[in-house]
Amino acid sequence: QVQLVESGGGLVQPGGSLRLSCAASGSIVSIRPMAWYRQAPGKQRDLVARISRGGSTNYADSVKGRFTISRDNAKNTVYLQMNSLKPEDTAVYYCRIEMTSRDYWGQGTQVTVSS
Numbered sequence: 001q002v003q004l005v006e007s008g009g010g011l012v013q014p015g016g017s018l019r020l021s022c023a024a025s026g027s028i029v030s031i032r033p034m035a036w037y038r039q040a041p042g043k044q045r046d047l048v049a050r051i052s053r054g055g056s057t058n059y060a061d062s063v064k065g066r067f068t069i070s071r072d073n074a075k076n077t078v079y080l081q082m083n084s085l086k087p088e089d090t091a092v093y094y095c096r097i098e099m100t101s102r103d104y105w106g107q108g109t110q111v112t113v114s115s
Contacts, residue, residue: 036095
């Protein structure tokens with residue numbers, strides 16, 4: 001079993017920044033790929049950013065140049081630095097870890113970008 005706990009969401013004005021964190025715990029014996037997804041009301045859950053075991057990253061086109069995913073392997077934690085936030089970034093953000101047997105998801109953290 002793996003548990004994911006996200007934090008760092010909140011209300012921010014357009015142009016502002018937030019940093020999300022996702023701490024993984026449980027049966028993790030090696031570095032695993034991790035990712036951030038988001039889901040706005042009435043829309044599907046979409047990939048925002050992913051970081052591989054080796055540290056390679058990929059991003060959704062809509063966040064390239066504004067968001068940065070990173071990880072601290074010693075803490076089994078992945079981060080999402082979000083800059084130049086826009087109202088369309090408003091969503092619930094979910095963390096995911098890709099294990100050999102299955103994927104696990106966090107409970108989600110709300111990000112609201114509004115003036």
